[in-house]
Amino acid sequence: MHERTRVFLGVDVGSISTKGVIINNENEVLSSDYIWTEGNPIEATKQLIRSLQSGLDDGVAVTAVGVTGSARKLVGAMLGAQVTKNEITAHAVGTLSRYPQARTILEIGGQDSKLILLDGGVVVDYAMNTLCAAGTGAFLSSQAKRLGVRVEDMGAIALTSQSPSKIAARCTVFAESDMIHKAQTGHKKEDLIAGLCHAVAANYLNNLAKGKRLREPVVFQGGVSKNAGVVRAFEEETGFEILVDPNSHLMGAVGAAILAKEAGEESEFDFHITDVFFSTVAHECEGCSNRCEVVSFLKDGEVMDLWGNRCPKGAAVRHAADCAQRER
Amino acid sequence: MPQSVIFTFPRLGDYHIVIKSFLREIVPAAHVIVPPPVTQKTLDLGSRYSPDFICSPFKVTLGNYLEGLEQGANVLLQTGMGCRFGYYGEVQEQILRDLGYDFQFLCFSCGQARLDRVYAAMKRLNPSLNPAQFAHALLAGAKKIHMMDKFNRYMRENMAFEKAQGSFLRLQSNLYEALQKTNNISLLHQTSGAIFAAMNKIPLETPQRPLRVGVVGDLYTLMEPSSNFYLENELIKQGISVSRMMSVSFLFLRSNARSLRGAQGYLKYTVGANGVDSVCQCKRYAQMGFDGIVHMKSFGCTPEINATPALQRLSRDYKIPILHLSFDTQTSETGVQTRIEAFSDMLAMKRKAQAASAAPAFGKGERSVGNA
Known part of the structure; x- marks a missing residue:
């Protein structure tokens, strides 16, 4: 039993999907999965862990865990992660393990999009969308629903288009009304879908990439990179060859796993975590008029972590203890 | 004056300490209400009665007034400069009149921002005020502002490296306490000597080449830390030396012509308010070899939007990363935190790679490639 191979778990809990990988010392993916978060990161993570475990043989031991994504704090506490990293760093590290020469990373996820510029294997600049979800996966899925196609099929349909419709790309709301208008004047469905893919690419380039110089090699990742229509749209808009890794949707998780591997702290991860009862209790602290929304994180009714409070006011901490009592 | 004067004014960083003692000296009979620190309640109150698209400092300061008025203030102070x-x-x-409050509003903005106007207004509140008294209060105020700004600047640059955690904060609270106690100028000089001597003796463990970040942007977002989620402290916590030229002392001494000269090659004309300063300061930081710049503005701040293309060109020319952040009352703290974390990671990784490529074993000269 001592000679089990050390492997590393990386989890990326996004707003829409939860991704996980287990990598070996050579950064190769041994087991991976991609599931919907459905507004419940704790459940999604449990399901993910179960599925990753089933893809693994007995001769390995997970010795470090890295977590990224918008629910990283919660899931990091849940998994007892060695590393909890922001998405930008995780994505850059993940991509560099596959494309060490990459200069530009385009990343489009469910709710946000990022642009990362690299030079000599180091991030030198980045941008993230701010106020608006235009040009993200959420936009594509809502339009897919409207058109009655599955979001997974959009790419293939878009590629059959001979003349993509021109759809206003500036804003999701306008893009939507523009698309409805085009549909009512008789544009074919594949042309509309191809037009939407172009709108996503154009929106991305006009917002995030504004004022930034993109250089080749360009790597495209995140859930939307699975959409071949958007990939083609990017190629046409930029004139560059766009590289898409077979694991392009998992790069954040791969990066988190690599960061965990390199963290230098190791302790064996217990897969039984899926049997543990985790819960969170949110509560508005009344210590001052800031009214911090304090979240206590409980493991089998025991307070593990507490966040959201801006000051060390005792009220929040005491409350957490009370919650623990009540849950028991 | 039929009733006693109760002053209030918007908060800006820690400057309320100085404003309060200044007002107390020139109108001794008056009370001064310092509005409570900015909290969610301040934002809610301010946003409820503000135009939706106004910049966030307007909303926050309106919230300050409302909280001050609730506590009984009846004389409100405001200033203003070259933008909205x-x-x-x-x-x-x-807005406050429409809400039915009864108060006197003393606004020293633009053309009214002159000492003789301030004197005349204060003379009306305190008929026994004389020019010598006024001048003394001004001098004491200026001395205090100078002390605060000097201390805080040093603190921002070095606090990341203090040996004993909390040394700087402790000394800062000593300083603030001393500033509240006296308006006597020679006493202030004494305090100043003692505090700065103590400051220079705070034991530091500064690395040989610390990561340095400069912050530029609009004056309110820079100087009121609650409006930027205490961004400077976050950077300091990551072990970064933070430099900020903007301060009240800076505002009194700045000139557009000088800043425009400093922004040469990037700006030909002024772009409103502190936009020119942002470009000028950014260029100075770039030339001084800083590792990165954080450009902060309130959402929709026109002068800073005007400055942005120049900043982007500076970033390209000097290969210095700039993090652009916009704040309003709806900004999510998590989003800001993610960006700051990624920014400091990026700077640290860049530094590590530079060190590696400088070592002969690696010698690939990766940094000289590119820019074709």
């Missing part, structure tokens, strides 16, 4: 800020006073006064 120049109209804050008039609009806020009207």
